[in-house]
Amino acid sequence: YGPEDGLLVLDSLRKEFGGLTAVDDLSFAVEEGEILGFIGPNGAGKSTTFNCVTGIYPPTAGTVWYDGEDVTGESAHEMVKRGLARTFQEFRPLPDRTVRRNVELALAPDRVFSLSGLRGQTREEATALCERVGLGDRLEQTPDELPHAGLLRLELARALATDPDLLLVDEPFAGLSSGEVSEISDLLEELRQNGLTLVVVDHNMRGLLSLIDRAIVIQFGSKIAEGPPEEIREDERVQEAYLGG
Ligand code: ADP
Ligand code: MG
Numbered sequence: 001y002g003p004e005d006g007l008l009v010l011d012s013l014r015k016e017f018g019g020l021t022a023v024d025d026l027s028f029a030v031e032e033g034e035i036l037g038f039i040g041p042n043g044a045g046k047s048t049t050f051n052c053v054t055g056i057y058p059p060t061a062g063t064v065w066y067d068g069e070d071v072t073g074e075s076a077h078e079m080v081k082r083g084l085a086r087t088f089q090e091f092r093p094l095p096d097r098t099v100r101r102n103v104e105l106a107l108a109p110d111r112v113f114s115l116s117g118l119r120g121q122t123r124e125e126a127t128a129l130c131e132r133v134g135l136g137d138r139l140e141q142t143p144d145e146l147p148h149a150g151l152l153r154l155e156l157a158r159a160l161a162t163d164p165d166l167l168l169v170d171e172p173f174a175g176l177s178s179g180e181v182s183e184i185s186d187l188l189e190e191l192r193q194n195g196l197t198l199v200v201v202d203h204n205m206r207g208l209l210s211l212i213d214r215a216i217v218i219q220f221g222s223k224i225a226e227g228p229p230e231e232i233r234e235d236e237r238v239q240e241a242y243l244g245g
Helices: 046-053 076-082 099-107 116-132 148-160 178-193 229-234 236-243
Strands: 008-017 020-030 035-039 061-066 084-087 166-169 197-202 214-219 222-227
Touching (some): 008 046, 020 222, 046 197, 084 148, 099 148, 148 166, 148 178, 178 197
Parallel strands (some): 084 166
Antiparallel strands (some): 008 061, 214 222
């Protein structure tokens, strides 16, 4: 793999925690405009891979390219500035602030809030983002008033506030009903239609099949399969990984 292979490219990425190898020479590319599924059993190394790409942890070895440039080991702040955003598996919105305020704070961490003109603009942008993710009627509620899918929508709005080109979504479907899974899938598809590239993580294929163009499956930190979802589902190594064989 090389810098021209995709919008985001990982080559021989490795992450060790003491004696544990969480990501083991993992290579793959994310193509511009696609929705890539990043699948693997619990503990396979999915979040760690994200953490190494988004500047949370420095990788032990390997290279990450973003938009043609070597970004290996860059800070989280730098990666956000480049246009890479992520959601976290466990959302932590500020509990005593409204939905809109939570999005305002993600939009404008550095803006000077005492300038009333900017405050108005920030408020409008936050409102538009909330509407975009389906929270237009919950602007004045606090996070504890939202259903779980609503918290995920808020997490998505906060990620979109950084105006990304690529969004990494970590386990969005955990804890959602099948109705909510299809609503969130529709939202993610809509974001893609509007020009976003997405990587969606899940511990299995449930709910992902109709959404993704392509899947990468990992186990013990290594890639075991890659291809269109209907092929992946039939793959022997994938079936073994999920049967514990
Ligand atoms: P997944 O997201 O696929 O469920 P993770 O990437 O969270 O898996 O974890 C992969 C492995 O790395 C697991 O064995 C986990 O316990 C370990 N791990 C993750 N983060 C850390 C950390 N900060 N320190 C030590 N071990 C970690
Ligand atoms: Mg995880």
